[in-house]
Amino acid sequence: xxxxxxxxxxxxxxxxxxxxxxxxxxxxxxxxxxxxxxxxxxxxxxxxxxxxxxxxxxxxxxxxxxxxxxxxxxxxxxxxxxxxxxxxxxxxxxxxxxxxxxxxxxxxxxxxxxxxxxxxxxxxxxxxxxxxxxxxxxxxxxxxxxxxxxxxxxxxxxxxxxxxxxxxxxxxxxxxxxxxxxxxxxxxxxxxxxxxxxxxxxxxxxxxxxxxxxxxxxxxxxxxxxxxxxxxxxxxxxxxxxxxxxxxxxxxxxxxxxxxxxxxxxxxxxxxxxxxxxxxxxxxxxxxxxxxxxxxxxxxx
Amino acid sequence: xxxxxxxxxxxxxxxxxxxxxxxxxxxxxxxxxxxxxxxxxxxxxxxxxxxxxxxxxxxxxxxxxxxxxxxxxxxxxxxxxxxxxxxxxxxxxxxxxxxxxxxxxxxxxxxxxxxxxxxxxxxxxxxxxxxxxxxxxxxxxxxxxxxxxxxxxxxxxxxxxxxxxxxxxxxxxxxxxxxxxxxxxxxxxxxxxxxxxxxxxxxxxxxxxxxxxxxxxxxxxxxxxxxxxxxxxxxxxxxxxxxxxxxxxxxxxxxxxxxxxxxxxxxxxxxxxxxxxxxxxxxxxxxxxxxxxxxxxxxxx
Numbered sequence: 001x002x003x004x005x006x007x008x009x010x011x012x013x014x015x016x017x018x019x020x021x022x023x024x025x026x027x028x029x030x031x032x033x034x035x036x037x038x039x040x041x042x043x044x045x046x047x048x049x050x051x052x053x054x055x056x057x058x059x060x061x062x063x064x065x066x067x068x069x070x071x072x073x074x075x076x077x078x079x080x081x082x083x084x085x086x087x088x089x090x091x092x093x094x095x096x097x098x099x100x101x102x103x104x105x106x107x108x109x110x111x112x113x114x115x116x117x118x119x120x121x122x123x124x125x126x127x128x129x130x131x132x133x134x135x136x137x138x139x140x141x142x143x144x145x146x147x148x149x150x151x152x153x154x155x156x157x158x159x160x161x162x163x164x165x166x167x168x169x170x171x172x173x174x175x176x177x178x179x180x181x182x183x184x185x186x187x188x189x190x191x192x193x194x195x196x197x198x199x200x201x202x203x204x205x206x207x208x209x210x211x212x213x214x215x216x217x218x219x220x221x222x223x224x225x226x227x228x229x230x231x232x233x234x235x236x237x238x239x240x241x242x243x244x245x246x247x248x249x250x251x252x253x254x255x256x257x258x259x260x261x262x263x264x265x266x267x268x269x270x271x272x273x274x275x276x277x278x279x280x281x282x283x284x285x286x287x288x289x290x291x292x293x294x295x296x297x298x299x300x301x
Numbered sequence: 302x303x304x305x306x307x308x309x310x311x312x313x314x315x316x317x318x319x320x321x322x323x324x325x326x327x328x329x330x331x332x333x334x335x336x337x338x339x340x341x342x343x344x345x346x347x348x349x350x351x352x353x354x355x356x357x358x359x360x361x362x363x364x365x366x367x368x369x370x371x372x373x374x375x376x377x378x379x380x381x382x383x384x385x386x387x388x389x390x391x392x393x394x395x396x397x398x399x400x401x402x403x404x405x406x407x408x409x410x411x412x413x414x415x416x417x418x419x420x421x422x423x424x425x426x427x428x429x430x431x432x433x434x435x436x437x438x439x440x441x442x443x444x445x446x447x448x449x450x451x452x453x454x455x456x457x458x459x460x461x462x463x464x465x466x467x468x469x470x471x472x473x474x475x476x477x478x479x480x481x482x483x484x485x486x487x488x489x490x491x492x493x494x495x496x497x498x499x500x501x502x503x504x505x506x507x508x509x510x511x512x513x514x515x516x517x518x519x520x521x522x523x524x525x526x527x528x529x530x531x532x533x534x535x536x537x538x539x540x541x542x543x544x545x546x547x548x549x550x551x552x553x554x555x556x557x558x559x560x561x562x563x564x565x566x567x568x569x570x571x572x573x574x575x576x577x578x579x580x581x582x583x584x585x586x587x588x589x590x591x592x593x594x595x596x597x598x599x600x601x602x
Binding site (some may be wrong): 105106108109110111113115169171179182 | 406407465466470472473483
């Protein structure tokens with residue numbers, strides 16, 4: 001992460017506790033930003049998700065230091081704690097949908113069962129690279145208008161969020177928008193020979209069963225591919241090996257346990273699917289440059 | 302509770318784990334029940350909520366041993382662990398919407414902010430008596446058709462609940478139905494001089510702040526009534542005094558803590574707003590015939 005990027009907390013966007021949704025329209029086509037400090041054009045990050053939907057024009061979005069040319073119809077998610085900004089001087093209109101999964105009472109667990117949800121909202125943002133960005137969603141004019149209408153309606157509900165019915169209706173509509181996009185994204189791959197949905201199935205399995213031994217055979221099987229073909233396609237999609245990707249998932253969970261529990265190192269190693277805790281400590285050091293114990297200390301400092 | 306009533310577990314109605322919704326239509330007008338053991342006509346109870354919506358004919362529903370004459374358009378909730386049945390031989394059609402708040406991932410906390418929700422789904426079922434049953438909802442023909450359509454659509458989503466999109470859409474629709482009814486129920490009291498919404502505000506406050514001292518002044522104030530008038534109206538609606546009702550809420554929470562935690566009696570007394578634990582034990586005994594300690598033992602036996 002760029003160490004000069006600005007962290008914007010939820011307070012900058014959400015003014016109601018436990019109702020962290022924001023739907024904003026920005027016109028940088030007819031009304032270019034006059035503010036030197038418009039965060040749209042300054043590298044920033046926040047701890048909630050942001051959906052970007054370009055409705056007109058074209059621009060370049062920098063995500064984690066990498067430039068992605070985007071144009072009208074483009075729709076993609078920027079996960080929390082990811083630096084991003086648009087190139088200043090570019091002309092475009094966009095909707096930004098900001099939402100905090102940690103605090104919003106929506107059936108996130110249930111959404112995990114939608115392949116389109118895990119693909120669009122979880123996997124694609126993590127495996128995104130300029131040459132795999134063709135896996136993002138580009139809406140046609142009809143679908144764009146439909147989505148824009150819902151985003152405007154959502155902005156209205158949020159505007160009146162002092163009214164408890166508007167709050168509930170806003171939550172309902174957000175869930176509807178997320179489900180629509182998931183469905184739309186699944187259709188995007190129908191009748192294509194893209195391996196992305198297949199590889200996503202394997203990634204979903206990894207995320208669900210990271211705490212136990214997972215074999216290449218199992219992964220290839222949920223992907224519906226031979227082991228050889230699976231390994232090759234996995235690499236193309238994720239730029240990583242299956243075991244490398246799985247280890248990163250385990251590492252993330254381990255960090256989470258280190259930070260938020262007082263479990264011992266060997267308990268954490270066990271809970272995260274590491275065969276033994278010596279191996280865990282060694283692996284952790286090669287990845288994070290410090291021991292798990294030291295990392296725990298720093299994370300609480 | 303009638304000790305001969307049959308307990309029906311969720312397994313009788315919901316065949317999918319963590320998806321406890323069921324929407325059923327029953328025609329006992331043109332097709333009277335042929336089964337001696339149709340539970341519709343036998344006293345039974347279950348641990349989830351049931352919404353009853355009579356669409357044609359009229360009948361008598363027995364709830365907790367009390368008879369309520371009901372007719373087409375009538376809509377009301379039967380809470381979990383409440384015995385109920387219809388009088389055999391009566392001719393009517395109905396929709397039953399069964400849902401388990403404990404397991405469904407919907408924003409229940411957020412719904413607490415809708416006065417219509419707490420009134421219809423929580424307070425009315427608890428204060429219901431034949432002479433206050435006029436507070437139930439009776440839909441006109443237009444609203445009845447609207448609701449029936451949504452209940453049929455919900456039944457379809459549930460039918461295909463193997464499909465993850467149907468599951469999500471079923472959850473969305475259930476939330477929409479609950480919100481619609483809440484809104485409709487609030488409108489039901491607009492331009493009436495019914496004290497029910499006012500008394501409900503006080504009950505919501507009791508349920509939220511039961512763990513601390515609540516004064517009559519506070520309660521009367523959220524109800525927008527003088528203390529004298531509040532006490533009188535509270536009695537008419539609930540057949541109980543404000544302090545009596547509050548103590549029952551405290552007692553319910555205490556039982557919950559006794560059953561599900563290992564907190565000490567004095568900790569529980571404190572958490573439930575009892576001034577001291579001797580008084581708690583004494584009060585518990587007069588209400589439950591056994592000491593808290595004995596009750597805890599029995600509940601785990």
